[in-house]
Amino acid sequence: MADLSQKEWDRFEKPEHSHVYKQIATVMHKGISQEEVAQFYSKWADDLQYEKELPEDVYNAPIVTAAAAADGMTAEEKASVRVFDVAAGTGLCSLWLRSHGFQHIDGLDPSEGMLAKARAKNLYDRYICDFITDKRLDINDDTYDVLTVSAGLGEGHIPCCALYEMVRVVKPGGRIVIVTRAQHLETVEEYRDRLEPLMDRLEVEGKWQKLERKIFPGFFLDKEGILWKYQVC
Numbered sequence: 001m002a003d004l005s006q007k008e009w010d011r012f013e014k015p016e017h018s019h020v021y022k023q024i025a026t027v028m029h030k031g032i033s034q035e036e037v038a039q040f041y042s043k044w045a046d047d048l049q050y051e052k053e054l055p056e057d058v059y060n061a062p063i064v065t066a067a068a069a070a071d072g073m074t075a076e077e078k079a080s081v082r083v084f085d086v087a088a089g090t091g092l093c094s095l096w097l098r099s100h101g102f103q104h105i106d107g108l109d110p111s112e113g114m115l116a117k118a119r120a121k122n123l124y125d126r127y128i129c130d131f132i133t134d135k136r137l138d139i140n141d142d143t144y145d146v147l148t149v150s151a152g153l154g155e156g157h158i159p160c161c162a163l164y165e166m167v168r169v170v171k172p173g174g175r176i177v178i179v180t181r182a183q184h185l186e187t188v189e190e191y192r193d194r195l196e197p198l199m200d201r202l203e204v205e206g207k208w209q210k211l212e213r214k215i216f217p218g219f220f221l222d223k224e225g226i227l228w229k230y231q232v233c
């Protein structure tokens with residue numbers, strides 16, 4: 001289940017770090033189904049354990065995602081644009097988006113338990129309990145100015161084909177920010193030699209244009225993150 005050797009386990013400074021690593025390893029194990037993923041997160045959300053176990057010094061994906069979404073936008077733009085937070089979870093990314101001045105944010109997540117925590121904090125205008133895949137969501141074309149995905153990729157998580165649906169619901173000129181663990185590009189079969197080639201193909205087809213791609217530290221403990229930022233054409 002956990003993709004760690006004993007040597008790697010020994011390196012954790014705090015016992016709670018090995019616990020949260022086990023949680024992540026469980027929800028991202030090879031062969032996990034979409035439904036099992038959603039159920040696992042619903043249990044993890046109980047008593048806000050998910051948030052307690054992933055403080056900023058352990059997990060910075062929502063911070064990095066929101067900062068990249070806000071970068072280059074004026075205060076007026078941020079106050080008026082519509083944002084779609086995909087894989088919203090308990091709403092950590094919405095909290096950071098709001099701190100940057102975004103005010104109109106909808107959220108999608110297949111885990112009812114995770115979304116319930118976001119709902120209790122009134123973090124989204126609309127709550128959509130669903131998976132993003134290649135299936136058409138109940139959202140019109142060109143609805144959003146900004147789409148964010150903070151850590152929604154992994155084993156059994158968002159599939160490559162969902163990129164089409166993301167592009168469809170964002171307006172021309174709007175931006176899409178996707179952040180995940182960098183390691184996933186190699187370890188997750190769904191993404192290996194598929195995710196970035198598809199991103200490139202969408203660019204060649206004139207669907208979007210890459211603004212940024214960067215590797216950053218602190219995504220999750222000592223694991224690096226990768227961020228892509230695209231502008232929809």
Ligand SMILES: C[S@@+](CC[C@H](N)C(=O)[O-])C[C@H]1O[C@@H](n2cnc3c(N)ncnc32)[C@H](O)[C@@H]1O
Pocket residue numbers: 034037038041061062086087088089090091092093108109110111114130131132133149150151152153156157158159
């Ligand atoms: C690590 S959590 C990230 C939550 C939040 N964005 C954050 O940064 O705290 C991953 C989330 O992805 C959601 N998820 C998994 N598969 C998904 C899919 N196909 N579509 C949308 N969300 C999905 C899970 O339910 C879970 O809430």
